[in-house]
Amino acid sequence: MSRVARYGKLIAQPGRGRELAGLLLTAAARLEGDPRCELYLVNLQADAPDTVWVTELWRDQDALDATLEEIKGSAETAAAMRLVAGAEMIELDLLGGKGPTGQVP
């Protein structure tokens, strides 16, 4: 299976962008030792601080699905969802470049 690359765009309730990003950073910390996740970078859009962008790279679709299943229904996920006013996912085909782009063994 091939890797899954995507940008998650989350628009927070007004004034809550940094708070939402903080919850996602907590989630990211749990991924630190998880080889299924290669990138999970949490950003605020510079000119729109209630817009959070997450750069995601997963080993494969199974890895992403399993992670989503694990966090589903948690208190942290519910807290984050309450701060989200809108969401969009940009699905990507990663072709290569500089970064964690090597083949999965």
Add this chain to the structure above:
Amino acid sequence: MSRVARYGKLIAQPGRGRELAGLLLTAAARLEGDPRCELYLVNLQADAPDTVWVTELWRDQDALDATLEEIKGSAETAAAMRLVAGAEMIELDLLGGKGPTGQVP
């Protein structure tokens, strides 16, 4: 100085997305050993194959400026520019997460 994170969105001339991405991959290969650039990932948007997204992470603004200065006026840059019908840059504040997020020494 703090790092520079951004997504570059390039819309290619119709049917030329993969060709444009190929030119960017060539540029990325030159960055492989360059510590000023931490990420330069070239993607096609899954549902819009003439839309190229580049995930960029640079050590600081000086690093980015110097690189842009180096490639300015090259034949490769001119070839890429000819394939671009539209462009947008989403400037980000990288807060952290999993990936190359550590402090620059």
